[in-house]
Amino acid sequence: xxxxxxxxxxxxxxxxxxxxHGFSTLVEHGGIKVLVDTGTxxxxxxxxxxxxxxxxxxxxxxxxxxxxxxHTGGLKAFLEARGKRxxxxxxxGIFRRRIALxxxxxxxxxxxxxxxxxELGAEFILSEKPFEFAPGFISSGEIERRTWDRAVGYxxxxxxxxxxxxxxxxxxxxxxxxxIAVITGCGHSGVLNIAWHAEDVLxxxxxxxxxxxxxxxxxxxxxxxxxxxIDAEKLYAGHCTGIDSYAYLKARLGDRIEHLHxxxxxxx
Numbered sequence: 001x002x003x004x005x006x007x008x009x010x011x012x013x014x015x016x017x018x019x020x021h022g023f024s025t026l027v028e029h030g031g032i033k034v035l036v037d038t039g040t041x042x043x044x045x046x047x048x049x050x051x052x053x054x055x056x057x058x059x060x061x062x063x064x065x066x067x068x069x070x071h072t073g074g075l076k077a078f079l080e081a082r083g084k085r086x087x088x089x090x091x092x093g094i095f096r097r098r099i100a101l102x103x104x105x106x107x108x109x110x111x112x113x114x115x116x117x118x119e120l121g122a123e124f125i126l127s128e129k130p131f132e133f134a135p136g137f138i139s140s141g142e143i144e145r146r147t148w149d150r151a152v153g154y155x156x157x158x159x160x161x162x163x164x165x166x167x168x169x170x171x172x173x174x175x176x177x178x179x180i181a182v183i184t185g186c187g188h189s190g191v192l193n194i195a196w197h198a199e200d201v202l203x204x205x206x207x208x209x210x211x212x213x214x215x216x217x218x219x220x221x222x223x224x225x226x227x228x229x230i231d232a233e234k235l236y237a238g239h240c241t242g243i244d245s246y247a248y249l250k251a252r253l254g255d256r257i258e259h260l261h262x263x264x265x266x267x268x
Contacts, residue, residue: 001029001174001181003210003266006048007039007074008238012261016051019262020044022070023185023212023239026054029174030136034061035078036172036211037185040070042077048262056082061134062122065185065211066169067094070239072110079120088117089133091142092126093168097156108153130173130201138173140182143189143197148222150188150214171211173198179207181268182232186240187214192225195232206232208268210260215249216242227252236260 004026011019022039039045049056056078065071072094079086098109114124125133130141151169154161169188174181182198184191191213195206209232215223223245235253237246238260249257 001027001176001268003027003181003183004052004054005238005260005262005264006035006052006054007037007045008260008262008264010238010259010261012263014261014263017048017262018044022073024071024074025183025211026059027137027172027174027183032060032134032137033058034063034134034137034172035059036063036183037065037071038062038074038078040073042074045074046077046081052263057084059086061137062086062088063139063172064088064090064094065171066091066166066188067096067098067110068186069108069111071185072112075110075117075122076112076120079117079122082121085121085123087123087125087133089125089139091168091170092128094126096168098164099154099156099161100152101154136175138175138201140171140173140194140197140201142167143169143171143193145190145193146196147190147192147225149190149193150186152188171198173201175202175204176207176268178204179233180204181208181210182206184209184211184213186212191215192229195230199231208232208234208236208266210236210266212239213237213241213245215245216240218242218245220248223248223252234258236266
């Protein structure tokens, strides 16, 4: 398996690449290419794809980890650049109306309607349950919250605001044979819950957990819980992990954790 980071908060030290708030990565395995999320800005996504010599028309599947703008904002531009149909794997709840109240009231859901994306070629395959959508590629389905999660924001329903459990927060599981890789967009389900769930789905240990861990601003107690209980052999953390939280985890985990940036590749 090869993973290439296309969209991340940090550009690292690679030339001609842009860092911006959001997340997107290309996962290649067994001759299949899956694009996980599309970042916030389509222009940044496509520019980084071009610089990394990744062509939209060569992608086999799109995988959307959850329905927040910083993971779906590049959807329209990607579909327009691709110019042909593509299957999009996600949870049925991705199009719910989402609101944040801090630092001010604003919409944080997918900035496009399902209809306009379908007109551009998106073929949505939406499931709450785990399923293999291509050889070696499994959608986690809904993730049981056995311990703390990192859900944020509100759902707007019938003029009322309800706490958003971000139940559509799913992960991509890649079967490596004796182990698995798990790619998460933001980790709203909680990094421990995600790793445990993935292990249960395939009955194999996690070789690497990759993506945003949503630990920015997390307490020392919560970070210590990650250090003490995470089973993954290796963590590759970025996006919403938070610089301070990453530094704390690095001090505790050492070589077991690395930071993500645009252009970084991970081969397993």
